Amino acid sequence: MKPTFDVVIIGAGVVGSALARHLTRFACSVAVVEKESDVGMAASARNSGVIHAGINYKPGTLRARFCMEGRRLLTQLCEELNVPYSICGKLVVAMCEEEVSELERLKAQGEANGVPDLRIISGVEAAKLQPGIEAIAALHVPTSGIVSPYALTLAMAEDSAVNGANFYLATEAVGIEHQHNCYAIHTKSDTVRGRWIINCAGIHSGRLAQSIDSEAPDLYPCVGEYLLLDKQVGEKLSMSIYPAPQADGAGLGVHITPTMDGNVLLGPSNEYVSDPETRCCTGSTANRLLEEAKTLWSDLPPQVVIGAYAGVRSKQTSPEVGGFGDFLFRRTPNHPQLIHLIGIESPGLTAAPAIARHIVDEIIRNEEPFKPKTAEEISLRRWPLRFDELPEKEKERLVREIPDHGDIVCRCEGVTKHEILQALNNPLGVRTLAGIKYRSRAMMGRCNGGYCLPRIVDILQQEYGWEPTAFQLRGPTSPMFVGRLLEEDHG
Ligand SMILES: Cc1cc2nc3c(=O)[nH]c(=O)nc-3n(C[C@H](O)[C@H](O)[C@H](O)COP(=O)(O)OP(=O)(O)OC[C@H]3O[C@@H](n4cnc5c(N)ncnc54)[C@H](O)[C@@H]3O)c2cc1C
Incomplete structure (x- = not known):
């Protein structure tokens, strides 16, 4: 039987991973229960990667407080863990006079939250900061930034694993039960016990909370689709470009954002859906994203889309109500050692270290x-x-020291054989191809793995003797080469 841990975290997104990382700085036992075969594969890897400055949240809300504290802690954490980030700034652009009043409202709100150096600038000045903008005015937010969201989550989780956190991956919590001096988290195959439980199961946190707390709120999945653009566009974009907020928007509008990998993101869309696990992207949404983005940035070249993905917002507000709810940290008098983190939508990535x-x-x-x-x-x-x-000199030195660095496996992203093997030998024991992809960036370039996937397969067969059945994209339900397509028919 597993020990009873001091703290069990359910869900290893950016919030669960930040919790695990901070807890491992203290003498306590920590377990993390995650339903996927790797950490950070839900909303935490499928967002804009923006370090929000704090202009979008009503003063006095938890979103405002934790965004402001989070952005400071996040940059410290990135420095400490070597996670790529940049405080590149952003422009919120106004295309008409009414939108200029929205910029003024945002500026006042940001200042009330303590955001420094906000300025409303002319369209001409905006176009100097970012050529291709054709606005009448813009709000310049110099303290906004970008971070690699998947690297942040993986880095925090791996650091916490090295420092003693126990990760139970591919382990889905199905219910929480109070036992005499602890809580039992029932999973599909086992039970994990903890004296303190922190439920950070993202879109599933409300439903999971209801297994022990019937009054916990429901959550509504709201999908945001993105297009990923080639690095040739990234060279032309120095900061994020956002539209002025729409009054009824459940998101911040379709924006254009540079990524830490040198690409550009267009999105997200904003659509309530019934399936909380959806990852589908549609052609019609892609066309709409491109059209909306062109109104923000006329320099957007055609034919540069190299990928698409979707992330699901955990909304407390129903489609009828729209807009945003506040973060909810739910702890009831009956269960004071059980904390449910519910409705952690944007700016949850920025806020995670502060939460x-x-x-x-x-x-x-x-x-x-x-x-x-x-x-x-x-x-x-x-x-x-x-x-x-x-730098070239450093590359030469490394190739002499570690010859596998001389073998470039992924040409698009310049990933070496040594980096592939390093990604595979991660402290969480993740052995999926997606795990290699997010840790090394192989298969993330414009050929989407067309060139490097066969080479990676060769390496894994030669170095580790992997059989065709061992290759999985994200876990046991996504075999790459050999697997069941249909359940057996016993009828
Ligand atoms: C489209 C979009 C754009 C966004 N843009 C930004 C942005 O630019 N900046 C920003 O600051 N924030 C942004 N956000 C918000 C941010 O991404 C989220 O707030 C943050 O990722 C939430 O992290 P989390 O750990 O709470 O949830 P998640 O990342 O969803 O993690 C929850 C984890 O719990 C696991 N899980 C679920 N159910 C169970 C179960 N029953 N048992 C075990 N494990 C379970 C999941 O597999 C997952 O790993 C955006 C969000 C979206 C969707």
Whole structure:
């Protein structure tokens, strides 16, 4: 039987991973239960990757508070873990006079939240900052930035695993039960027990909370589709471009954002759906995203889309109500050691480190004086440097030292054989092709793996003797080469 952990986290998105990472800085036992075969595969990898400055949230809300605290902690964390980020700024553009009043409202709201250096600038000045903008005015937000969202989540989770967090991957929690001095999390195959439980199961957090707390709210999935553009567009875009907010919008509008990998994102769309697991992208939405983006940025070249993906927002507001709810940290008098994090939609990526600090330092450690670990007791795991981004001299030195760096496996992203093997030997024990992709960036370029996938397959067969059945895209339900297409018919 598994031990009873001090803290069990359900869901390893950016919030669960930030919690695990912060908890492993204290002398306590931590487990993370995640239904997918890897961490950070839901909303946390499928968003705009924007470090929000704090202009979009009503002063006094949890979203405003945790965005402001989160952006400061996030950049510190990125420095510490070597996660790529950039404070590149953003422009919110106005195309007509009414939208200029929206910019003024946003500026006042941002200032009330403590966002520094906000300026409303002319269309001419905006076009100087970002050529191709044809607006009448813009709000310049210099403290907004971008981060690699999947690298952030993976880096925090891997650092916490190295520092003692126990990850139960491919383990779906189906219910929570109070037992005499702990909580039992029932999974499809097992039970994991903890004295404190933090439910951060994203879009499923409301439903999971209802297994023990019938008054926990429902959540409404609202999908946001994106288009990923080639790096040739990335060279022309220096900062994010957002439209002025629409009054009834459940999102921030279709925006254009550079990524830390040098690509550009267009999106997201904004559509309530019934399937919380949807990942579908449609041609009609893609066309609409391209059209809307062109109104923001006339320099957008045609024929540059290299991929598409979708992320699901965890909305507390129904389609009829629209707009945004606030973050909900639900803790009832009957179950004070059970904390449900519900409705963590945007700016959840930015806010995650601050949410983790709050839950651990201001709630759990108030009642459990877990001793902080000393510097010697902590092993920092830094996100690996990318070979392709190193200076030539450093590359030459590394190839002499580690010959596998001399073998470029992914030509689009310049990923070496050593980086593929390094990605495979991750501390979470993830052995999927998606796991290699997100850790090394192989298969993320414009050929979408057309060139490097066969080479990666060869490497895994030769170095590790993998059989065709061992190759899975995301986990056991997505075999790459050999697997069942249909269930057996016993009828
Ligand atoms: C389209 C879109 C754009 C966004 N853009 C931004 C942005 O630019 N900046 C920003 O700050 N924020 C942004 N956000 C918000 C941000 O992405 C989310 O707030 C954040 O990722 C939420 O993290 P999470 O860990 O709570 O949820 P998730 O990332 O959804 O993680 C939940 C985890 O729980 C797991 N899980 C679910 N059910 C179970 C179960 N029963 N048992 C075990 N595990 C389970 C899931 O597999 C998943 O790994 C955006 C969100 C979307 C959808």
